[in-house]
Amino acid sequence: MRGVALGGTASGVGKTVATLATLRALDAAGYDPRSAKAGPDFIDPSHHAAVTGRPSRTLDPWLEGEDGLRRNYWRGADGDDEVCVVEGMMGLYDGDAASTAAVAAALDLPVVLVVDASAGMESVAATALGFREYAARTDADPDVAGVLAQQAHGGRHEAGIREALPDELAYLGRVPPDDALELPERHLGLHGGREVTVPEDALDAAAETVRAERLVDLARTPPRPESPEPARPARDRTVAVARDDVFRFIYPATVERLRERAEVTTFAPTAGDDLPECDGVYLPGGYPELHAADLAASPALTALADRAAEGLPVFGECGGLMALARSLTTADGDEHTMAGVLPADVEMSERYRALDHVELRAREGTLTAAAGDALRGHEFHYSECDPDRDARFAFEVVRGDGIDGERDGLTEYRTLGTYAHVHPESGAFDEFVDAL
Template sequence: MAEVPGLLVSAPSSGTGKTTVMLGLLRALAEEGLAVQPFKSGPDYIDPAFHRAASGRASFNLDGWAMGPHLWQAIAAQAAGADICVAEGSMGLYDGVATRGQQGFGSSAETARAMGWPVVLVLDVGGQAQSAAATALGFRQYMPDLPFAGVILNRVASPRHERLTRLGMERAGLPVLGVLPRRGDLTLPERHLGLIQAVEHPDLEAAIAGYAAFLREHVDLAALRTAAAGGPVPGAAPALPRPPAQRIALAQDAAFSFTYPHLLEGWRAAGAEVLPFSPLADEPPAAGADLVWLPGGYPELHAGRLAAADTFRAGLRRHAETKPIHGECGGYMALGAGLIDKGGTRHEMAGLLGLVTSYETRKFHLGYRRAVLRAPMPGFDAGAALRGHEFHYSTILEQPDPPLAEVADADGAPVAETGSRRGQVTGTFFHLISAEEPSAPRAQAQEEARIHTKVRL
């Protein structure tokens, strides 16, 4: 088993600047001639595209709640051939859910500990000086066996501010790996689901180059490389997820882009042919496709164009006459009868499901999901237990079709967004991450048996 040293970039909370640090670090290390393998800890389908743009290598998610050990090993093996791994945490370092999942609670700290990657803690020190060391020390000591590289101080206002903050870190015995002066231009554009998509950034390459130059000037890259550690790469890892069909027409544009990279990598590695098409360009899915897959994205921002895309919608309807279609979140909404936009205007969608959703009547839906299928969906039989994540603001107004699954949150509480099915068309509001591995807890296996019996009755 080879080893590729790595680091995990995290922070006490969201909004501290860890994504810009991550992108600058990826590019700066790549410019030093290193093959840099990026990862994302936790459920996120936006950041990996930015990572790829910065590093030149596909980025993959590692998720202790949603992934079993076999999938984890298969994803870790994607670091083969790299010189260093750099992972980005999600939310705060220790943030996770209350109930254990397939391997853990989904925190970035668990990912760092499992992979042996020392944590680089990005601290927003605005409005404080020596007190920042108390925060950092608490994060260092909360999980004593967590490997810890040091801190990067962000949004430092002046040389005096830096000197005082450094004094606190020295007293706490915490290495300072970098000091980033406050700059208002080092931010990425955002919208209601977080960052805009990488493909939408007006000048992503220039932004990443700027982040890299900023980090080279203010961060000790040599010290970071020295601190990198761990990173066992399995020599004969299990396979990534198998494709749900041989020829898959995949919607791919600014309205539909939220697909987890390990799924696409697994499909292609197993020999499936992925056939991209753009609904926004009024393109139909490939006529010879075995399956149409509509991922999540931002259909609510493009509802008028989708409603006017007659060729796209006609192609979906032709395909659904004989072959399956599946939609996730935004793709699910596009398969429905109607979508009401922010201004209250209803737009007709494909009409392959009876679903009517509203972005005008906004409600926040966020969290892990565990689904036990009541009927088959592409790639999975009825009774299969799936793990995923839901993140959107749309509200269901009508859902007349039979539910696709029984869905619960991370703590086992029932979730109303069950997905639905009609003929060979299925859809869910959760984004698929993985099928549950056989090592699932006994209580979950018993729950599956109960649901299977209910379905048969």
């Protein structure tokens, strides 16, 4: 499966819209477009999936390791004429070991640089050449091979950009200025792809100005992983996964891994679903604060509290942690009763409280790690969790903020709630299934 990485000169340069236009252009040219996202983001991949109709992979060296990253990339391949577009995060070189440059280098993918061309022509070429020359100064040393001009008009504007580019930088087209291509934002980033989509006619128009055939010529096939995914046997167990407007932050690879190890059933707490018969429950992250009243009224939350007290294994990440707490107070000051499994109260803030890759070390054996094991993930939340003084924590924080700066992983009965989102390549979900 050939691929390219779309890296930006900075955050907010329009990488997501450029990625969507590129995916649509590849489809129109007769190729089978696939998508992925550098970094731990859940939201941008939802927009990719809305365009391609397929899950978008998450590629993050910190979460997965280099071999895990390659395994995850190749999980998305299953046919002919596939071309994968990997949307970068932030600026090309931002993010240390998990940067877009690091992802592109690990996969040996050429980088197409997305440059804001709204107020420049020759300067677009100068910017791109600077990014290309800077690569040699980095450990990743990515191959910056082309330019996609964002917010560029046709005619003289486009011609000026194209003619100024040196031979070593291919011109891959442009995304025209169009208010219809703007994606609205809120806390935690863009609105999700299930809520807000780019109008079809605007996306089609943008795709017509992307040079799909030239991009395919540029694309390369990444190396296969050096080691196979560690094998663990399937178990005769059922995992119930919450999936609705609240619990929406889940990696495709997580569902895949759970289905390889156990039966998976889904339920929608805010739609009135009750908790299904199961041997364990996974509550992904999401937006409890936007649907707190519906969540508080859910029969599934009441059943979950009862079953957790009986010893049912329950794993909640971020939004899942919030749902498992006693109460959730929104930014408007409204307090809602949650499941009450974990001895803590959660309150939303107007600004984010944590944003980082994290590393946790298990203080004791828990649902997702053996005692002493390190677990990597990421955190991004606008809430503060206030646990009881005698609350028990499963993890020490090696990097990141966790719940109180030093600890994460509130635990009660056989329930674990953490602010860290983890990827299945961490082994956390294998440990979870084995604990059922």
